[in-house]
Amino acid sequence: MFYPIQLLADWLTYTVFGIIPNTLLASAVNFFIFDTIKIFILLAVIVFVVSIIRSYLPPEKIRVILSRKNKYVGNVLASLLGIITPFCSCSAIPLFLGFVQAGIPLGTTFSFLIASPMINEVALVLLLGLFGWKIALIYIVSGLIIAIFSGIIIEHLKVENLVESSVYENSVNGDNFDLPSLSHKERINYALDYTKDILKKVWPYILIGIGLGAWIHGYLPADFLAEYAGSGKWYAVPLAVLIGIPLYSNAAGVIPLVSALTEKGVSMGTTLAFMMSVTALSLPEFMILKKVMKIKLIFIFAGIVSVGIVFTGYLFNIIL
Amino acid sequence: MKIEVIGSGCKKCKSLFELTEVVSRELGINDTVLYSTDVNKIVAMGLMSSPVLTVNDKPVLVGILPDKERLKEIISKNI
Numbered sequence: 001m002f003y004p005i006q007l008l009a010d011w012l013t014y015t016v017f018g019i020i021p022n023t024l025l026a027s028a029v030n031f032f033i034f035d036t037i038k039i040f041i042l043l044a045v046i047v048f049v050v051s052i053i054r055s056y057l058p059p060e061k062i063r064v065i066l067s068r069k070n071k072y073v074g075n076v077l078a079s080l081l082g083i084i085t086p087f088c089s090c091s092a093i094p095l096f097l098g099f100v101q102a103g104i105p106l107g108t109t110f111s112f113l114i115a116s117p118m119i120n121e122v123a124l125v126l127l128l129g130l131f132g133w134k135i136a137l138i139y140i141v142s143g144l145i146i147a148i149f150s151g152i153i154i155e156h157l158k159v160e161n162l163v164e165s166s167v168y169e170n171s172v173n174g175d176n177f178d179l180p181s182l183s184h185k186e187r188i189n190y191a192l193d194y195t196k197d198i199l200k201k202v203w204p205y206i207l208i209g210i211g212l213g214a215w216i217h218g219y220l221p222a223d224f225l226a227e228y229a230g231s232g233k234w235y236a237v238p239l240a241v242l243i244g245i246p247l248y249s250n251a252a253g254v255i256p257l258v259s260a261l262t263e264k265g266v267s268m269g270t271t272l273a274f275m276m277s278v279t280a281l282s283l284p285e286f287m288i289l290k291k292v293m294k295i296k297l298i299f300i301f302a303g304i305v306s307v308g309i310v311f312t313g314y315l316f317n318i319i320l
Numbered sequence: 321m322k323i324e325v326i327g328s329g330c331k332k333c334k335s336l337f338e339l340t341e342v343v344s345r346e347l348g349i350n351d352t353v354l355y356s357t358d359v360n361k362i363v364a365m366g367l368m369s370s371p372v373l374t375v376n377d378k379p380v381l382v383g384i385l386p387d388k389e390r391l392k393e394i395i396s397k398n399i
Binding site for chain 2 (some may be wrong): 189
């Protein structure tokens with residue numbers, strides 16, 4: 001499928017730039033050009049398609065769907081619907097308030113809050129483009145399972161008392177929302193705007209990530225990191241999760257980088273855990289959520305998700 | 321006319337506010353563009369994304385920062 005891009009990358013590397021084939025430099029430059037073009041094409045197409053779907057299913061409509069479901073079905077649906085919802089930390093508070101005040105159970109709300117940033121379209125494009133569809137699928141399924149079960153556990157912990165009491169002072173009718181209606185043309189415009197917005201935001205990170213990745217690909221010896229981060233190292237997974245927490249806004253750059261690191265001996269389970277941590281556990285989001293919940297609940301939430309991610313990491317270190 | 325940008329105080333909300341000010345001036349609107357960080361207003365309208373742009377208390381743009389031309393189109397359509 002990407003064969004024409006490979007031809008283009010070869011032509012640019014060997015003919016236009018005149019780099020001698022089979023050198024380290026050629027390998028790094030070729031890798032950089034190929035991956036960059038491939039990722040940007042995939043990003044433009046997939047983000048556009050997801051935005052079109054989303055224009056039919058904004059969070060306000062998702063809330064209506066979720067309010068009609070019982071607890072467990074709600075957790076599953078919330079996690080699935082979280083996939084198509086973009087997550088911007090600027091919407092974390094209205095989303096949380098809107099769900100809880102419309103009477104959506106706390107556990108369902110958390111399932112949604114976990115799945116939405118974890119399984120986002122930018123991460124999926126990068127996984128698909130750099131790791132292939134199998135790893136992308138494993139990532140999606142594991143992410144869904146973590147979101148569903150974390151939500152169910154939080155529901156059973158009965159932690160409503162750890163939500164700021166002001167949250168429950170208001171209630172809203174979730175069936176009642178005043179969304180601007182969109183014509184077909186406006187829908188396409190919205191999707192184009194959104195795609196442009198995302199590309200504008202992530203391109204420097206992706207270029208740096210792929211650039212560093214290309215350098216690692218070309219210059220670092222294979223298995224360079226196996227000694228430190230191979231599947232035999234028990235501490236590799238939790239360490240990866242910890243390092244991932246402050247990196248959220250750079251997810252677009254981190255994934256290309258770790259894709260290169262897996263070639264150099266970092267095991268797949270550790271890599272998956274690291275990427276999940278980068279997307280699902282975000283320090284800025286925790287700070288924002290402090291406005292609507294007590295710190296203890298944020299710790300419970302982060303703790304449950306972390307345990308889920310670490311478990312996933314170990315699991316795939318064993319079976320992959 | 322009442323034009324208001326409501327957001328959670330994030331960067332995107334401030335950018336939308338600044339862009340709306342520029343656009344409304346270019347459209348010859350004399351009223352000042354209001355800026356609110358009261359998220360409860362968004363939730364009360366039944367919405368859950370930030371920022372929201374309202375014209376006379378009616379939401380016309382939700383959760384996105386469009387480019388200048390598009391914003392101009394949206395505002396002039398709703399005044």
